[in-house]
Ligand code: NAP
């Protein structure tokens with residue numbers, strides 16, 4: 001039974017990846033912080049080995065690697081909110097950037113043959129230099145989070161080149177699901193639209209509706225992480241759909257799904273605008289398609305409806321009802 005370690009196992013991607021690795025027959029270990037909410041793991045927690053580690057200090061990482069001897073390590077833990085990174089730039093650097101170096105160095109000390117996945121981000125492209133973005137597109141990060149991810153990306157490349165380690169960086173574009181953290185715009189839209197539909201909210205306050213993102217489904221994207229670590233050679237990969245929509249389109253699609261006119265409910269609030277914005281990112285995932293035979297399965301419309309439906313279902317469950325409200329969602 002191969003052993004895998006996932007840092008940030010209780011997050012959106014960690015929970016999907018853990019399920020995928022269990023399905024593939026792995027002995028799955030994961031790290032979380034003492035204060036972490038483990039709700040996303042609740043239905044399969046008994047099949048996991050959980051360990052408490054804060055990547056901000058991480059003195060225990062070497063001990064853990066020595067004890068469990070993983071074949072693969074997936075580094076998903078990060079301060080992952082772009083917006084919050086302006087409020088907490090030092091903490092973001094400590095976890096999202098230096099946390100990656102802590103983990104790589106521990107792997108180098110314990111067992112250089114461990115295969116390593118780094119969760120890089122399309123935020124590194126920031127003020128994009130070319131469109132669409134490939135593995136060769138230069139970076140121009142626009143947030144403390146993006147800057148920290150550039151460090152994480154290049155320290156991964158550097159360990160690969162310096163120590164001949166199997167270290168890969170997946171440059172993932174935005175990916176969403178009903179498990180998305182509540183602060184991200186898609187989750188906020190889906191939740192608030194469901195609340196408006198059920199009468200418990202009457203407005204949706206947002207910032208920049210013009211920003212464009214290449215949104216995919218998280219369940220599809222974690223499969224690419226695993227494929228990267230099964231390849232013959234370690235390489236970096238852009239993972240995205242190539243299909244771009246603005247925040248306003250996400251809003252419109254979500255309100256359309258519940259039969260409401262978004263213009264009656266959306267309020268533009270300056271407090272949700274960022275000091276510097278990533279206007280548009282567009283993936284060219286050709287390398288992943290050719291090398292890894294990876295492609296996304298879910299469309300933009302399917303993702304929006306899946307998320308709104310899941311929020312409607314949560315509200316109905318809380319009210320003690322059982323029937324799905326609009327359609328029967330099987331994807332989440
Ligand atoms: P997420 O749901 O926010 O999960 C992040 C995880 O990191 C959580 O388990 C969190 O634990 C953990 N974490 C935060 N600070 C930590 C610390 N000091 N020590 C240890 N763990 C800590 O994010 P996600 O959407 O699953 O994303 C997974 C990774 O992919 C992140 O690195 C993110 O930056 C990157 N990424 C995400 C996307 C996307 O669109 N989702 C795109 C590109 C890259 P707590 O619950 O305790 O906070």
Ligand code: GDD
Pocket residue numbers: 080081082083120121122123172173174175183184185186188205206207208209211212213247272273274277278
């Ligand atoms: N969060 C949020 N809240 N964003 C808003 C809001 C709002 O009320 N209103 C408009 N937006 C806009 C943001 O300005 C941004 O342009 C866009 O919605 C998406 O914001 P987020 O959902 O917070 O995601 P992100 O693109 O900044 O970052 C996510 O994707 C990255 C990959 O490119 C995160 O998952 C990162 O961890 C990830 O690396």
